[in-house]
Amino acid sequence: MQKIEIVIPAYNEEENIGQLLQDIYATLGKDLRILVIDDASSDKTAEIARQYGAEVIQHPYRIGNGACIKTGLRNTASEIIVLMDADGQHRPQDIPRLLKQIDNFDMVVGQRDFSGFTLRNLANIIYNVFASYVTQFKIKDLTCGFRAVKRMIALKFLYLLPNGFSYPATLTLAFLRSGRTIKYVPISNAPRLKGKSKIRLFQDGARFFIIITKIATLFSPLRVFIPISLFFFLSGLTYYLYTYITQHRFTNMAVFLLTTAILIFMLGLISEQINQLRMEKTEEDI
Numbered sequence: 001m002q003k004i005e006i007v008i009p010a011y012n013e014e015e016n017i018g019q020l021l022q023d024i025y026a027t028l029g030k031d032l033r034i035l036v037i038d039d040a041s042s043d044k045t046a047e048i049a050r051q052y053g054a055e056v057i058q059h060p061y062r063i064g065n066g067a068c069i070k071t072g073l074r075n076t077a078s079e080i081i082v083l084m085d086a087d088g089q090h091r092p093q094d095i096p097r098l099l100k101q102i103d104n105f106d107m108v109v110g111q112r113d114f115s116g117f118t119l120r121n122l123a124n125i126i127y128n129v130f131a132s133y134v135t136q137f138k139i140k141d142l143t144c145g146f147r148a149v150k151r152m153i154a155l156k157f158l159y160l161l162p163n164g165f166s167y168p169a170t171l172t173l174a175f176l177r178s179g180r181t182i183k184y185v186p187i188s189n190a191p192r193l194k195g196k197s198k199i200r201l202f203q204d205g206a207r208f209f210i211i212i213t214k215i216a217t218l219f220s221p222l223r224v225f226i227p228i229s230l231f232f233f234l235s236g237l238t239y240y241l242y243t244y245i246t247q248h249r250f251t252n253m254a255v256f257l258l259t260t261a262i263l264i265f266m267l268g269l270i271s272e273q274i275n276q277l278r279m280e281k282t283e284e285d286i
Contacts, residue, residue, distance in 0.1 A: 005033045005078040009068030010086035014043040021052040024092040037068035066167035081151045090146040094187040098148040106180040110146035110187035134216040135176045140184040166211045177219040225268025233261035
């Protein structure tokens, strides 16, 4: 097995972190560096993690899940890094399945089962469809934080990663947009071991959708701007035909709709050019 390190962001996970670390060592052996990034927990998360043999870096105050990932990537040295959550939803037994594919891909992502009908599964399916449209790649699980990634490539996109919960989506789109390869591997879809999820479905879901839209605009502007421009253009053309037939004139509203369509299209072109320049600079750095 290739040399790897594991990064685990954690916030108030004293009920789960010990069992998770024990399972990881049982699966991969004791000769393994596990780095727990404690996001200023108010419980004994850091203390328990050290007792079970993990190295711990503690944030002085709470910054966010994505910030923990950035801290972890900056403080690791191995070529392959495994990222996973501290709540026990990601099974250590699935790690070898991710690592089996990493030689042939730049990032291997866990794919959860969304067949059961829940609001969370429905939201994830919507995110996957939208992201697949933006990237023109079949994205099977946009939001899963369980993944094996080549560290040197991931480091080049740290400046793009948000401090909150949406770092998996940003990292996925960044890899695909820069021509990097991704593989999805089915994993166990388990509930968290103990405690309650930190994610609030409606509040965080609405914020996450906005973030996904921003990410999509950042990486593939025309895939977002063109449909909106087309909507205004067809609306303006339809309204013009209607008023021409019924009133025999070209109204101000038709002018407004058609002009808006042109402006949005031009903004999309400018955004696309800016995006290309930024991605070329990132590629040069890599």
